[in-house]
Amino acid sequence: MIEDSITIINRLGLHARAAAKLVNTASGFRSDVRLSRGSREANAKSIMGVMMLAAAKDTELLLAVEGPDEREAFEAISALIRDRFGEDE
Amino acid sequence: MTVGILLITHGRVGQGMLETAGYMLDELPTRARSLNVDSNRDPDELDARARELIATLDDGDGVLVLTDLVGSTPGNVASRLASEADVRVVAGLNLPMLIKVMNYATLALDELAIKAINGGKQGILPVEGP
Numbered sequence: 628m629i630e631d632s633i634t635i636i637n638r639l640g641l642h643a644r645a646a647a648k649l650v651n652t653a654s655g656f657r658s659d660v661r662l663s664r665g666s667r668e669a670n671a672k673s674i675m676g677v678m679m680l681a682a683a684k685d686t687e688l689l690l691a692v693e694g695p696d697e698r699e700a701f702e703a704i705s706a707l708i709r710d711r712f713g714e715d716e
Numbered sequence: 717m718t719v720g721i722l723l724i725t726h727g728r729v730g731q732g733m734l735e736t737a738g739y740m741l742d743e744l745p746t747r748a749r750s751l752n753v754d755s756n757r758d759p760d761e762l763d764a765r766a767r768e769l770i771a772t773l774d775d776g777d778g779v780l781v782l783t784d785l786v787g788s789t790p791g792n793v794a795s796r797l798a799s800e801a802d803v804r805v806v807a808g809l810n811l812p813m814l815i816k817v818m819n820y821a822t823l824a825l826d827e828l829a830i831k832a833i834n835g836g837k838q839g840i841l842p843v844e845g846p
Binding site for chain 1: 739740741742812815816818819835838839
């Protein structure tokens with residue numbers, strides 16, 4: 628398992644469009660992917676779950692990935708978040 | 717092969733929701749259309765139009781019909797379709813329901829109908845401050 632904290636840095640936070648991209652990315656991997664905010668844990672392949680985290684800009688989340696392609700999955704998702712989901716700010 | 721989605725709603729509610737979902741997801745993962753219903757339209761005409769849309773949307777996996785309000789004209793149009801073998805109807809359309817359905821676009825019709833109901837319910841909750 629790979630687990631580390633990651634901060635949401637884009638202005639609009641983990642809004643619907645960003646959540647959809649994250650779910651799309653996570654769903655491309657076989658590994659189990661979880662995102663947590665405090666005590667609240669979401670399956671990162673479920674758009675409703677991710678949206679319910681209501682993670683605004685500067686929110687720190689815990690990303691946990693476990694499975695056969697966990698390294699690639701962790702990297703891809705981290706990169707997406709670091710890249711502000713492709714948004715300008 | 718995926719289930720087709722047909723929204724049957726008052727005015728332009730369904731159209732607005734499809735446009736919003738399309739914007740959020742960049743593109744919709746499955747065929748989806750909206751039938752906008754005004755109460756002054758003839759029910760038989762609406763029924764015929766709905767069936768036309770269902771034929772367009774069904775590529776063999778059936779069609780999930782989402783309607784806004786049971787007992788209203790759109791709801792009644794939708795309920796007439798519920799006895800078809802390859803159609804399932806769910807009422808109480810809200811944006812969380814539609815987004816959940818789009819998230820699970822490759823599921824079979826019966827399972828997708830359950831996801832629609834769960835998605836709709838999951839989106840209803842009191843909101844705490846940040």
